Amino acid sequence: MTTTLTTTFIAARSRAHGPTSALWHAVEVHRAPSEIDGACELTVCGTLARVVPDQPWPVSTRDVCPTCTVLA
Numbered sequence: 001m002t003t004t005l006t007t008t009f010i011a012a013r014s015r016a017h018g019p020t021s022a023l024w025h026a027v028e029v030h031r032a033p034s035e036i037d038g039a040c041e042l043t044v045c046g047t048l049a050r051v052v053p054d055q056p057w058p059v060s061t062r063d064v065c066p067t068c069t070v071l072a
């Protein structure tokens with residue numbers, strides 16, 4: 001019997017912080033997206049960002065976290 005684990009990523013928006021501009025990050029989701037509506041979650045690159053449930057990952061904009069792009 002084979003168990004398939006599916007990992008879902010959704011996009012999260014970090015805040016501009018000092019010299020760092022706001023970026024899109026990826027958040028690994030093991031729950032239903034409806035349960036994390038608007039919450040701050042730990043992104044795959046280890047920062048905190050506010051989840052945008054309507055925004056799937058990968059995002060099509062250019063202001064995307066390079067670390068999350070590699071990891072997610």
Ligand SMILES: [Zn+2]
Pocket residue numbers: 024025026043044045046047065066067068
């Ligand atoms: Zn990131």
